[in-house]
Amino acid sequence: MDFSLTKQQQLFLQMIREFAEKEVKPLAAEIDEQERFPMETVEKMAKIGIMGIPVPTQYGGAGGSNLMYSIAVEELSAACATTGVVVSAHTSLCVAPILEHGTEEQKQKYLPKLASGEWIGAFGLTEPNAGTDASAQQTTAVPDGDNYIINGSKIFITNAEYAHVYIVFAMTDKSQGVKGITAFIIEKGTPGFTFGKKEKKLGIRGSATSELIFENCVIPKENLLGKVGGGFGIAMKTLDGGRVGIAAQALGIAQGAMNETVKYIKERKQFGKPLSAFQNTQFQLADLQTRVVAARLLVRQAAYKKDQGVSYSADAAMAKLYASETAMEVTSKAIQFHGGYGYTREYPVERMLRDAKITEIYEGTSEVQRMVISAALLK
């Protein structure tokens, strides 16, 4: 048993940390304030291979591991959680299902462009009336010769109109319940596929979030992902992987807030000494650091298990549950340590708290994670 990173992983950490510090962090406050998608950062990430980390080289990827990918999302999110989720949604929710469930033709067609970052990926499962109860899909796909006709809408879709490829779920047979759900690969620009309103959010405000609308949208049968009726399984498997990404994002936010806090409490003096000299500060800080390190172990374990090809569903759920709740606690306490300054936008910790909240909600709420964890325990 070895808890240390390999030399290769250390080299990767060195690169991504420097990239996050120099290219991502300086933009974090600005894209939050302006609710602006960080396209220039995506282009920089694409250039050095961050948009295709766990994609095999034969499909134009970097041939890296899910562990490396989780390190990337963590480090990016420590600087800017928006940037972290752009990469996470792209990689875990679009690239991964094509890689894991796509035909050879689909992989050849989509993966090189996605892995190179020329195209951005997205995922559409949630509907106005199908959130945690994802089986209540109302979007329909009706066969019509060599095509399917898709009607319905998807909400809260990350990467929204900035994406080029969407994994979309629709009912092909309502009578079959979850076994009637099918996954499709849909390209932007397909007639009948438009975007609805852009969401105004509490946090991750640079990340684009929109509704996808399908009105008699004609999708060729070769764009069906996996088998007819196999969509729900693909969605659940995809979300297992996505949870590693979001857990890494939450962990990054927590670490980012820790970094800011440690810096601040060493500098800030009250009653003639730095805040770091007060035992109350030290004890709270120790508890937070312990949580962050524990979260990291859970995140890396889940990513490692995915790399090993063993079941990691409950591990991913535990990682996401724990890391997201850690992110909430750490960012909230970070503001408290900063006092009034922390509540202002002069300091990044208020943004981090706003960014942290979503990690308890998307890609399965904390309640869903608890369902997954106990289901694995009680089966």
Add this chain to the structure above:
Amino acid sequence: MKIVVCIKQVPDTTEIKINPTTGTLIRDGVPSIINPDDKAGLELALTLKDKFNAHITVITMGPTQADAVLREAFAMGVDRAIHLTDRKFAGADTLATSHALAGALRKLEFDLLVTGRQAIDGDTAQVGPQIAEHLDLPQVSYLEHLEYDGKKTFTIKRATEDGYEMLEVDGPCVVTVLSGAYKPRYMNVRGIVEAYNREVEMWGFEQIEVDEKKLGLKGSPTRVHKAFSRGVKAAGELYEVDTNEAVGIIMSKLKEKFII
């Protein structure tokens, strides 16, 4: 086109620890990086690779752990890496280092040899020029910018204390690069994944055909007279004011301390 870049692993900190008895650096436990001037040199070579499909060999002399900088160079895009390491090279000053490197470089073909201006741990700026002398090659130090005509000739902008010089020089030649000249690219993720699967060639004393007396501690005329850590100074006072006001403040401080 063939380029060789010499790089050095240096400690990445201002808190350099010094062994009080030997006066040499203690490298263990201090994070190590590619020397900044060398990294700019690496970027210069990589831009020539992008444009002219140049083949880049990177070479370093140093202990086992210096392998890390060669892996990083692989991840940035170099084609070949040579690690010059041998007990006989240990304790080398700049002269002995340049003899060992020159010995290795005689075995390599190149149109351009790139080194950094100087290393942040020694600050001598001697090794590049010494190599050029040993190899009897033209050298341009303090390179700020380089253009290549695609055939033979390099046009080089060189920084001097009071301005710039523009020089034309035919390859093969040696240039020493300033860290600000070229902003190093990030390592590529695929390059990182492959970096530790690629072969670093290990060259020792046997490979370089240099007189043993010129190498290592034996070949090093430099003697360290004294090494010491600078005492900790109190943080200074910082004023952000215009020139006139600054002069006034400086004058009053100097008077206050009876310096003038």
